[in-house]
Amino acid sequence: MVNNVESQGRYAIHLDPNADFLSMIQRSWDRSRSYNVNPDVKKGKVYETRKQQSVQENAELISTCLPLMKDIYQLVMGTGFIVVLCDAEGLLLKTIGDEDTLRKAEEMSFVEGADWSEEAVGTNAIGTCIKEGVPIQVFHQQHFMKSCQEWTCSASPIFGVDGTLLGVLNMSGTYEKVHRHTLGMVVSTAKAVESLLNLQEKIKRNELMQSYLEAMTNSLTSGIILVNQLGEIIQVNKTMLDMIHLKGENLIDRKIDFVFDNKLFIERLNVIKDREIHLKIKDGQYSKQVLLNSRPVFQGETLIGSLLMFQEIQKVRRLVNQFTGNQASVTFKEIIGESKVFLQSIKEAKAASNSPSNVLLLGESGTGKDLFAQAIHNESERRTMPFVAINCGAIPRELLGSELFGYAEGAFTGARRGGNSGKFELADGGTLFLDEIGEMSLDMQVLLLRVLQNREISRIGDHKVIPVNVRIIAATNKNLKEEVLKGNFREDLYFRLNVLPIQIPSLREREEDISLLTSHFLKLYQQRIPRKIDTISDSFMKAIQNYRWPGNVRELQNVIERAINRSTSSELTIESLPKEIKEPFENTPSMEKIKTKDSIQKQALLEVLLSVDFNYSKAAKKLNISRSTLYRRLERYHLK
Known part of the structure; x- marks a missing residue:
């Protein structure tokens, strides 16, 4: 072996004319000595297990490179060359060549699975190409191992799209057959492999992007x-x-x-x-x-x-219903009350929830008809569908039709292009709550009756029929029977709506719930208003229990909120109540006068009972109170 590589420097061939080939070979020899490579070793080492693992990891590189390796071999077939593909660590993966040349290479373990890195066999085209990262042709005695010096090897690196070294393509033959064009062939083939890998990567990315796009559009x-x-x-x-x-x-x-x-x-x-x-x-x-x-x-x-x-x-x-609040949020658990008359209304409402029939909620303003409507919907099979509410008394007569039934494009000046859906369409599959139904005009009542009969609508300005599946819950504070007699409400519509009537009692009829409701509203508003209220004075409670509550629960709720805002201490006192509630209580006579007043009321009640022969229904009607209120007064005066 020639130790002075300068004498062999003229044989170091590289495609880059600016490269210092002699220095490159010298560096490789220096590295080979530092690796303690024995130049007298006759053959390299073969690693079968490593080969199997590397073949699996580099399957795409092999499948891409193999056809081109066969093409380049066709050009040199019969001339004593072999074409080799190695992985990035110098392990031989594939070899193609003339049989006699392959046998000669086998003698020095230049076979698939052999390690031809510089660390294993010293300076050689494959190992040095990996270390320097450039194409190189190593000739004859430039090889560090003596057994390799009969060969000339031409190697070119194969880089991935990201610049990572994937492997090395090499062509080897006996030293006398050396030609600088051999390296050119190897470099061209390696570049072709890189181009194919780059194209395959782009195809993969496109296929991946196509899969992402399909998954996205299908979702x-x-x-x-x-x-x-x-x-x-x-x-x-x-x-x-x-x-x-x-x-x-x-x-x-x-x-x-x-x-x-x-x-x-x-x-x-x-x-x-x-x-x-x-x-x-x-x-x-x-x-x-x-x-x-x-x-x-x-x-x-x-x-x-x-x-x-x-x-x-x-x-x-x-x-739209989800984001515009067309959902019922109240359940029966959230409706407060324990009086017998109120619990009876709850019982009837729960029974109505299990029926597809129309419901008519009757009661004074402020009794909570809207809460009952939401609770009935949430207890029904339609609970997952829309709950759409409309106040028939709050919308101008000329606009109510378009609100309920929608309108077609061009139905009137300013109509939205493409038309607009009405409440019936928005509530399709769910519940439509028609509050203040007694305020609906007669012409609108005709249209509503037709929808209830046929279960289909036509938008204003359009003849197309749209089927709708809607359950109706109507509410009113009017006596619809009287409105029918007056000619203000259609009798046929009344019968259509009055399938499941539910009477919701006024707060006057459920006096025992005032304290419960007060506690509930106090807790509710203390979460929103920065006031700490620990107690309620007796005078406060007596005043609100003595009041008639024409606005019912809604009025009580407003009064409690106002009292909390007005309070200057941790106790709710009568001073925080509006004068229409506190003044009648403050002007109440002394206890003696109260007793006298009670005696008078007891006597008056007894006289009414005697006049109707103790018929409780007639007595309640004559006194203009409910039967439940009458029963409470009978118990109070020990007349029952």
Whole structure:
């Protein structure tokens, strides 16, 4: 072996004319000595287990490189060369060559599974290429091991897209067959492998991105159709296929105008925003109300097609209901009261929850009819569906129709493009709460009666019939029977609504609940108002129990909130009450006078009972009180 590599420097060949090849070989020899490589070793070491593991890890590199290795071998077949692919650590993975050359290489373990790194065998084209990271041709005595000095090897690194060394491509033959073009062939082949790997990586990324896009579009609640500039369908997501009950093969490459019977698709190259349409399939059974959005798709400045997005109106309405508060939040557990008459109303309301029939809630203003309506809905099978409330007395007569039934595009000046859904459509599948039904005009009553009979509506300005599945809960503080007699309310509508009537008692009829409600409202408002109230004075409680509460529970709630705000101590006192509540109590006669007053009231009650022969129903009617209030007074005066 020649130890002075300078004498062999003229044989160090590299494609970069600026490289100092002699220095590169010298550095490699220095490293070989530092690795304690024995130059007299006849052959390298073979690692079968490492080879199996590396073959698995580099399967893509091998499959990409092997066809090109065969191509380059075809150019040198029969000339005594072998073509070798190594991994990034110098382990031989694949060898192709002439049989006699392969046998000769086998003698020095230049075979698949052998380690030809510099650490293992010293200076050689494969190991030095790995260390220097550049193509190199190592000739004859430039090899560190004597057994390798009969060979000339040309190696080129193979880098990944990110610059990571993936492996080395090498061509070896006996030293007398050396030619600098051999290295050029190897470098060209290695670059071709890199290009193929780069292309495969891009294909993988595109396929991965395609998978991500498909997963994303298929997870959308909107149906999506992509059409090209000719109007041909090129992509449809799963949501759309499920929506229209068709398979992709029935849509792809077909013109959209041949699939759907909607003339507006001629506008597909224009922007369409939130337009409600009746989507129809030609020669098919599918027909559904959807919300359409459309926008052109450009590649640079070139128009290439259009993106159409469809949302089922029913799902849109559910979303709208969710975000606009069209949901019932109150349950029966949250309705406060323990009096017998009140618990009877709760019992009737719970029974009504299990029925699909219409409910009519009767009671004075402020008794909590809206709370009962929400609780009935939340106890029913429709609890997961919309709860839509409308106050028939708060909306002007001329607008109530469009609020209830919606309107078509162009129905009147200022009508929203595409029309608008009414409360019946928003409540589809759920409950519609018609508060203050007694305030509805007669012409609106006619339209409402028709909906209740046919279970379908027509938007104002439109003849198209839309089926609706809605349960009605109506409420009023009026006596509808009297309103019917006066001609203010249709009798047929009254009977339609009055299937399950529920009378909600006034606060006067449930006096024993005043204390319970007061405690409830006190806890509620102390969470919102920065006041610490520990006690309630006796005079405060007696004053509110003595009051008639024309505004019922709503008025009591407002009074408690006001009292907390006015309070200057940790005790609620009578001074914090409004004068209409505290003055009658403060002007109450002495106890003797109270007893006298009680005696008078007892005598008056007894006289009424005697006049109706102790008929409690007639007595309550004559006194203009409920029977439950009458019973309490009988107990109070020991007349029962």
